[in-house]
Amino acid sequence: MKFYALLIAIFTIESVFTEKVPSAPPTLQQTSFEDKRCKCVCPKLVSNVTKNDQSVYIKDILDPEDCKCKHVVTNATDELCVQCECKYEERNTTTIKVVVIFIICVVSLLFVYMLFLLCLDPLIARRPTQYQQQTNEEDDHLSQMTSRPELTRQRSIINRVTDEQKKWKGTVQEQRKTIYDRHALLN
């Protein structure tokens, strides 16, 4: 569910992105990532007289009505334009941008979490003081049950999260054993 919540959140940010783009300084490159284009495909050779190396002509035309051979092809002649096929196309670069940035975020988050699980987690788990502390917490938890409900709620949330994580780790461990050690599934 978090996945979708994130997705929705990012799609709402999308509007912010789109507003930012026009305010950016107009550079030469910016025009080349337009979302609309007119693409004309013409044969390379028209007749024996005129020779044409180029066969695809693309121009940023915002109005679909203007997507005609005459406006797009550089050395347009009537003879050439008869054989050309022009198509008006649209795309959405903002979607691509948002999705790619989202993917980069997810991959790097997973990577960091993986590093955490691989390196830091064993270190934390190995410290003997951890167990001591936990029993203390448990005592506190019991004693403060009546006095400070807010604190206990916070603590119980943390406990629940750690419990969930522990449970999840156990499941993954079990799955790993099934697949990588016993080769019982998914061979």
Next chain:
Amino acid sequence: MDVDSFGESDLLLLENHMDGGARSSGSGANGTADSRTDRRPDHGQRSVSSTDDELLDIRTDRLGSDHYETLGYMNADYDEDEEGKFQTSSTNIMDTLEDLPPGIGQYDDFHTIDWLRDIARDRMRHRHIMKKKQEGFLEKLKSAHDAWSGWVCVLLVGVAAGACAGVIDIGATWMSDLKEGVCRDAFWLPKEQCCWSSNNSFFNNSGCSQWYSWARLFGAGKDDNSGGSYIISYIVYILWALLFAFLAAMFVRMFAPYACGSGIPEIKTILSGFIIRGYLGKWTLLTKSIGMMLGVSAGLSLGKEGPFVHVACCCGNIFSYLFPKYGSNEAKKREILSAASAAGVSVAFGAPIGGVLFSLEEVSYYFPLKTLWRSFFCALAAAFVLRSINPFGNDHLVMFYVEYNEPWYLQELIPFIFLGALGGVFGSFFIKMNIRWCKFRKSSILGKYPIVEVLGVAFITALLSYPNEYTRKNSSELIRQLFSRCGPEDNTELCDYRRNYSSSNAASPTFYSSSTEAGDGVFKALWMLSIALIFKGIITIFTFGIKIPAGLFIPSMAVGAIVGRIVGIGVEQLVVRYHNNPFFHNMCVSDNFCTITPGLYAMVGAAAVLGGVTRMTVSLVVIMFELTGGLQYIVPLMAAVLTSKWVGDSLGREGIYDAHIHLNGYPYLDSKEEFTHTTIAADVMRPRPKSSEGDSG
């Protein structure tokens, strides 16, 4: 298993309950024997509930308590707590709403579900709601919610599957292009989108001014053809491939080991009533989605189309928990999962109807009409969402959409059938080899180093695929190029024909797609394609089964498309050379102007090999014609796919998914298998029952 058998057993179950003989009511009759001791527990289930007649027999003849004793042997190896669980669950069968702990299903991991009990439970629940409906407005509202919850759930699943597919498609395209270079001013754009508005055709690989190959970015030279820049590009390509493969393998290992593989064999098993806890969970969904992108981007010979089914099923499982009707009832949940698998194929190929048929033909086990309609709706919703995301910017749902409408001739059926036979041969060869390799991996030391294996395969793939331009690119792009016909804008080697520009046909619109004598470029391309074919055919055997998300549709389609294109060009040249032959007479308009489309052969070849590997027929043809958007290629595709299935079946009976199910020993009862025994139980009984003599049935 059809609806009638449930009706019978419902009665059976209730009668049993009234007797008070709660023991083994559901468990014995449906063979939910302990699968930890026996991995194939539900043969008993089939033997009892496979046909209506058998059930009827049991009901009428042996309605006494001795019936349960005859079936009781199945529970012989039950341990105590197991038995207790069953007792509680079956005594609670009347008050269905309380019998489950919230959120968790009632079955243990690796157990087989009890279809009849779950359906009976659902029926009781339904009856309960219907009874309460009269009590007030609120209850009426509740019953309305219950009635439409199936459709809502399926809609949500479709939307989620479409969204996931969109994200994965965009991400995979971008990451694959990252191996070659980057769009410097807008790093999030893949190569095609980067050069979208530049005056250049995409198929000539030079790219455009905004696209920076890594060598160009490092300043190794302005032109991409010098030796130094080639080596830099080569090394960077391999490094990216290794990085992606490593990340995919590590994510799978760290977060969700169940995310590896294609997932279709397991989905089939789950839909047939097996429980694999966590196989359709959140982490599996996330890891599989990311792993698919990384795996495809690593350039490995695998596809993301098969795992889409798994991803969609994960969505189905997650969303079914919003509706207790489905979330807490495993048998009902499988209806949602059937619909979800249809949505998976629908987004993978942009083929909603093909998806529904795939679900019906290949994965689903229990598929009533209600599920058919929901699957259709789910597939449509998914396709619609994906279409509105428009991940490839071409207004289609797949990269290799085919747009041409060329004719085909009756004589061409011969090469099409030949392609079908080739597809069948390759399919069964592939299955045999892959299963052998998987067995080897399972039993040898290789299985202990999954990460190393992934890295090794990725390294070899990258090393060998970079020099050949047809293997260097993404498989989907290769398929697109092979499927397409030559147009005026193509100046690739595949389209290097000796066209007579001064001829009278030069002005006709089909001039560039017609067949003429092939130029040198075509012959060079044929050589490269042959090498690519051998490479892809072999490396896929080793790739399918490594521990990252890996589908089989795209690699087998790529192999088939290469074979098809080669055969197509061969036929084309044959016809062009002997165009005066009466046999080829109707295929040519004039000298050197024939209409043979090698792209069509590529399409037929892809369908044939895919059919040979997976042994799908109807759904495959429908998927392929939905890809083309035209009905006229149905006959060639049908001929090829059926030939492929016949040839394949004669060489080895089972498809790749069934073979993997057998390899893993999943408790899956194949509905295609026939009951081979001619004896009935009375024949082997000693002493023979007297009554059986006069019993004519």
